[in-house]
Amino acid sequence: MQSFDVVIIGAGAAGLFCGSVAGQLGLKVLIIDHSEKVAEKIRISGGGRCNFTNRDTSAANFLGNNPNFCRSALARYTPQDFLALLHRHGVAWHEKHKGQLFCDQSAEDIIRLLLAECDAGGVTRWQPCSVQSISFSDASLGRTSSSSYALDTSRGPVQAACLVVACGGLSIPKIGASDLGYRIARQFELPVIAPRPALVPLTFDAAAWAPFAELAGLALPVHIETGGKKDSTSFAEDLLFTHRGLSGPGVLQISSYWAPGTPIRLNLAPLQQLPGWLARAKTASRRLISNELGALVPARLADAWVAQGASLGHDWLRPINEATDKALAALAERLANWALTPTGTEGYRKAEVTAGGVDTRALSGQTMESRQPGLYFIGEVVDVTGWLGGYNFQWAWASGFACAQAMAARLRPTANAA
Numbered sequence: 040m041q042s043f044d045v046v047i048i049g050a051g052a053a054g055l056f057c058g059s060v061a062g063q064l065g066l067k068v069l070i071i072d073h074s075e076k077v078a079e080k081i082r083i084s085g086g087g088r089c090n091f092t093n094r095d096t097s098a099a100n101f102l103g104n105n106p107n108f109c110r111s112a113l114a115r116y117t118p119q120d121f122l123a124l125l126h127r128h129g130v131a132w133h134e135k136h137k138g139q140l141f142c143d144q145s146a147e148d149i150i151r152l153l154l155a156e157c158d159a160g161g162v163t164r165w166q167p168c169s170v171q172s173i174s175f176s177d178a179s180l181g182r183t184s185s186s187s188y189a190l191d192t193s194r195g196p197v198q199a200a201c202l203v204v205a206c207g208g209l210s211i212p213k214i215g216a217s218d219l220g221y222r223i224a225r226q227f228e229l230p231v232i233a234p235r236p237a238l239v240p241l242t243f244d245a246a247a248w249a250p251f252a253e254l255a256g257l258a259l260p261v262h263i264e265t266g267g268k269k270d271s272t273s274f275a276e277d278l279l280f281t282h283r284g285l286s287g288p289g290v291l292q293i294s295s296y297w298a299p300g301t302p303i304r305l306n307l308a309p310l311q312q313l314p315g316w317l318a319r320a321k322t323a324s325r326r327l328i329s330n331e332l333g334a335l336v337p338a339r340l341a342d343a344w345v346a347q348g349a350s351l352g353h354d355w356l357r358p359i360n361e362a363t364d365k366a367l368a369a370l371a372e373r374l375a376n377w378a379l380t381p382t383g384t385e386g387y388r389k390a391e392v393t394a395g396g397v398d399t400r401a402l403s404g405q406t407m408e409s410r411q412p413g414l415y416f417i418g419e420v421v422d423v424t425g426w427l428g429g430y431n432f433q434w435a436w437a438s439g440f441a442c443a444q445a446m447a448a449r450l451r452p453t454a455n456a457a
């Protein structure tokens with residue numbers, strides 16, 4: 040049986056980065072992944088340019104049962120640290136909206152960087168390789184001199200003192216997502232918060248959506264909100280109409296907080312105080328209401344909006360100076376406070392991430408080690424979910440770094456003493 044200090048399951052962002060750091064700290068590392076290709080999610084991320092971090096990352100950009108869990112790891116490996124690594128590899132990048140950092144050229148630059156870092160740490164990688172079973176020999180029971188994990192894999196048996204689970208969540212099954220991480224947690228009696236698709240488009244009942252389906256492709260800036268009065272969450276981002284519902288950054292963000300059966304609320308003209316704006320337009324214009332609205336929202340949306348009036352008991356198809364104050368107040372309310380209840384999401388097929396995962400109450404926020412000695416969980420498999428905007432990769436880097444440091448301190452305490 041081949042023997043390593045560390046076996047990492049998952050050659051994605053978290054697994055590759057953790058492996059490279061652990062290897063460079065002197066550990067003998069094996070990374071196993073059942074996919075043929077390495078780091079497919081990095082390759083397709085950020086529209087092929089990988090939004091690899093966010094300049095303004097903090098615990099406030101993450102959700103999970105314990106929002107403070109990620110604090111320690113994020114503080115010890117920051118966006119600046121990752122930028123320094125990019126600089127060493129000559130990877131050019133640029134900042135977009137709200138602190139989001141992207142590669143100038145291609146996401147492949149990040150994959151090349153991670154593979155080069157793994158090479159520098161002498162990391163072995165088995166791909167494709169599937170894990171058939173995992174067992175733990177507990178030294179405290181006296182049968183072995185040191186505790187270790189033994190894995191049966193499609194490339195033969197292997198053992199290691201530390202096992203790192205970095206096999207992500209359930210999003211995008213067609214590029215290799217699986218529930219192995221959750222199964223390993225359950226095997227070792229660690230709790231798992233029910234996974235659910237997040238950063239995902241929302242869908243609506245086909246009949247109810249019919250009047251808006253023709254707006255597919257239309258994008259506009261909105262204010263979007265969900266939750267009750269005391270626990271509401273909101274974002275000011277773009278919205279995109281689709282044939283089946285709503286997408287775009289604002290909707291992906293809110294989807295992570297949306298609870299099935301509850302409404303979302305949209306302000307489609309967030310930059311104006313609508314009642315006053317419409318009242319002024321009524322005194323100053325004889326144009327159709329839809330033409331006036333066209334100054335605030337895209338013309339296609341303005342047309343679709345006034346067309347709904349009849350079914351809501353209002354005549355919005357007339358010149359604005361002929362509209363009643365009541366009709367204009369109803370129009371303002373519908374546009375600025377549009378409440379609608381999604382029937383569901385586009386599911387893991389389209390979700391950028393999986394919320395939920397291995398319960399952080401069973402993990403150390405300093406080391407990522409679980410209650411089960413020598414068993415670590417990093418990246419998306421953990422119940423830590425970032426907003427859209429580079430936060431999920433920053434979590435992958437930071438949790439992988441904390442884990443690698445902890446394993447080196449445990450297995451090579453003198454070599455790596457600061």
Ligand SMILES: Cc1cc2nc3c(=O)[nH]c(=O)nc-3n(C[C@H](O)[C@H](O)[C@H](O)COP(=O)(O)OP(=O)(O)OC[C@H]3O[C@@H](n4cnc5c(N)ncnc54)[C@H](O)[C@@H]3O)c2cc1C
Pocket residue numbers: 048049050051052053054071072073074077078079080081083084085086089090091092168169170205206207208210211214215216217218219390391392417418419420428429430431432433435
């Ligand atoms: C379309 C898309 C775009 C995204 N864009 C961004 C972005 O721009 N910025 C950002 O911060 N985040 C983005 N994300 C989210 C980000 O990709 C993930 O949060 C991140 O990749 C998680 O890293 P990870 O290493 O934990 O898991 P993953 O990257 O998912 O890696 C897990 C690895 O484990 C392997 N694996 C799974 N099951 C098994 C098994 N049974 N046996 C062996 N190996 C297994 C998989 O093949 C995979 O290689 C995007 C996600 C998607 C889907």
